């Protein structure tokens with residue numbers, strides 16, 4: 001078999017023309033597969049491929065939380081501590097996307113890490129904590145998010161975290177303490193967990209406290225009860241001088257906002273889920289979701305985000321933060337009605353309309369035709 005390389009209009013550097021030629025030759029040899037398909041099998045982390053990562057290790061942190069170290073593809077663009085990454089993983093044959101804060105500090109091996117806490121009935125979190133194994137591939141997005149330390153750093157910080165809410169903050173602390181210059185900021189970490197054994201990164205946080213890098217206040221809710229934000233002024237007497245960064249359950253974050261805002265205290269919040277007004281017991285009727293391109297039809301209740309309902313039925317959906325912030329999940333609603341789960345507001349599309357909806361915070365409120 002002979003291969004004729006096309007005549008170049010302008011001189012092409014020898015290395016490039018040879019590479020192009022070899023590439024075309026290889027493409028012909030593997031027809032009908034594209035060369036990209038073949039390379040995906042042998043070099044899935046190469047430059048120019050869809051961004052993926054290979055799981056390097058899975059290490060238990062507590063009984064229901066684990067850290068995954070992941071080698072990202074060559075196009076991984078790095079992150080600022082506190083940011084998150086979207087990961088896509090197949091669970092029972094369905095590609096599901098979730099968002100996880102990056103927990104690593106600087107690493108010589110260029111790997112990244114996330115720390116996942118399995119939640120009751122959580123499809124992806126429990127899969128990541130208990131089922132995935134080193135060597136498995138996952139899809140990755142680029143790092144995103146604005147829950148990062150201000151530059152220059154505030155002189156006094158208060159980190160209020162609970163449960164898995166420690167994850168973006170440990171990323172910040174690891175990033176800070178790995179710096180060559182001495183960190184002069186005065187840092188208080190107030191962390192709540194069910195018990196001492198449930199504190200994710202407990203040993204590391206206690207070590208930082210023992211070294212005088214921060215003041216750690218641990219609240220074990222099995223013995224101390226939940227944090228009452230009115231106690232903050234007692235626990236942190238100079239609260240008014242601190243910039244607060246907080247991540248944890250919705251109730252804690254809402255209470256902190258209610259506490260800080262009237263006093264004009266600076267507060268940065270990372271939410272793992274959007275506050276929703278609707279829930280499954282509201283009795284809001286849902287509807288039939290018809291996806292025009294894939295032809296899939298799904299019955300959805302009035303409290304389940306369209307994104308979740310569609311993914312559970314195997315529809316490949318665009319997504320991002322899954323909490324109404326990034327607009328990575330928007331799709332045109334051609335006809336039908338959806339309810340915004342955050343405030344109950346209805347959006348109605350007449351036949352032929354292309355009203356853009358955020359599928360992660362919208363539920364069906366009648367039959368819907370969605371372009372996807």
Ligand SMILES: Cc1cc2nc3c(=O)[nH]c(=O)nc-3n(C[C@H](O)[C@H](O)[C@H](O)COP(=O)(O)OP(=O)(O)OC[C@H]3O[C@@H](n4cnc5c(N)ncnc54)[C@H](O)[C@@H]3O)c2cc1C
Pocket residue numbers: 084098099100101102114115116117118119120121122123124125126145164167168270271272273321322323
């Ligand atoms: C910016 C951001 C950063 C995040 N970082 C982390 C992290 O570092 N570590 C981590 O463990 N998780 C993190 N999360 C949460 C994570 O994305 C998933 O929501 C979580 O793992 C649950 O997914 P699942 O598939 O297991 O649950 P699903 O199967 O989707 O849901 C199961 C049940 O749990 C409820 N639920 C869903 N999400 C949550 C939640 N976060 N808290 C309580 N109940 C929930 C659902 O309504 C449903 O009833 C982050 C989320 C965001 C938006």
Ligand code: FES
Pocket residue numbers: 319320321322323324325326327328329330358359360361
């Ligand atoms: S996934 Fe981010 S807004 Fe919907």
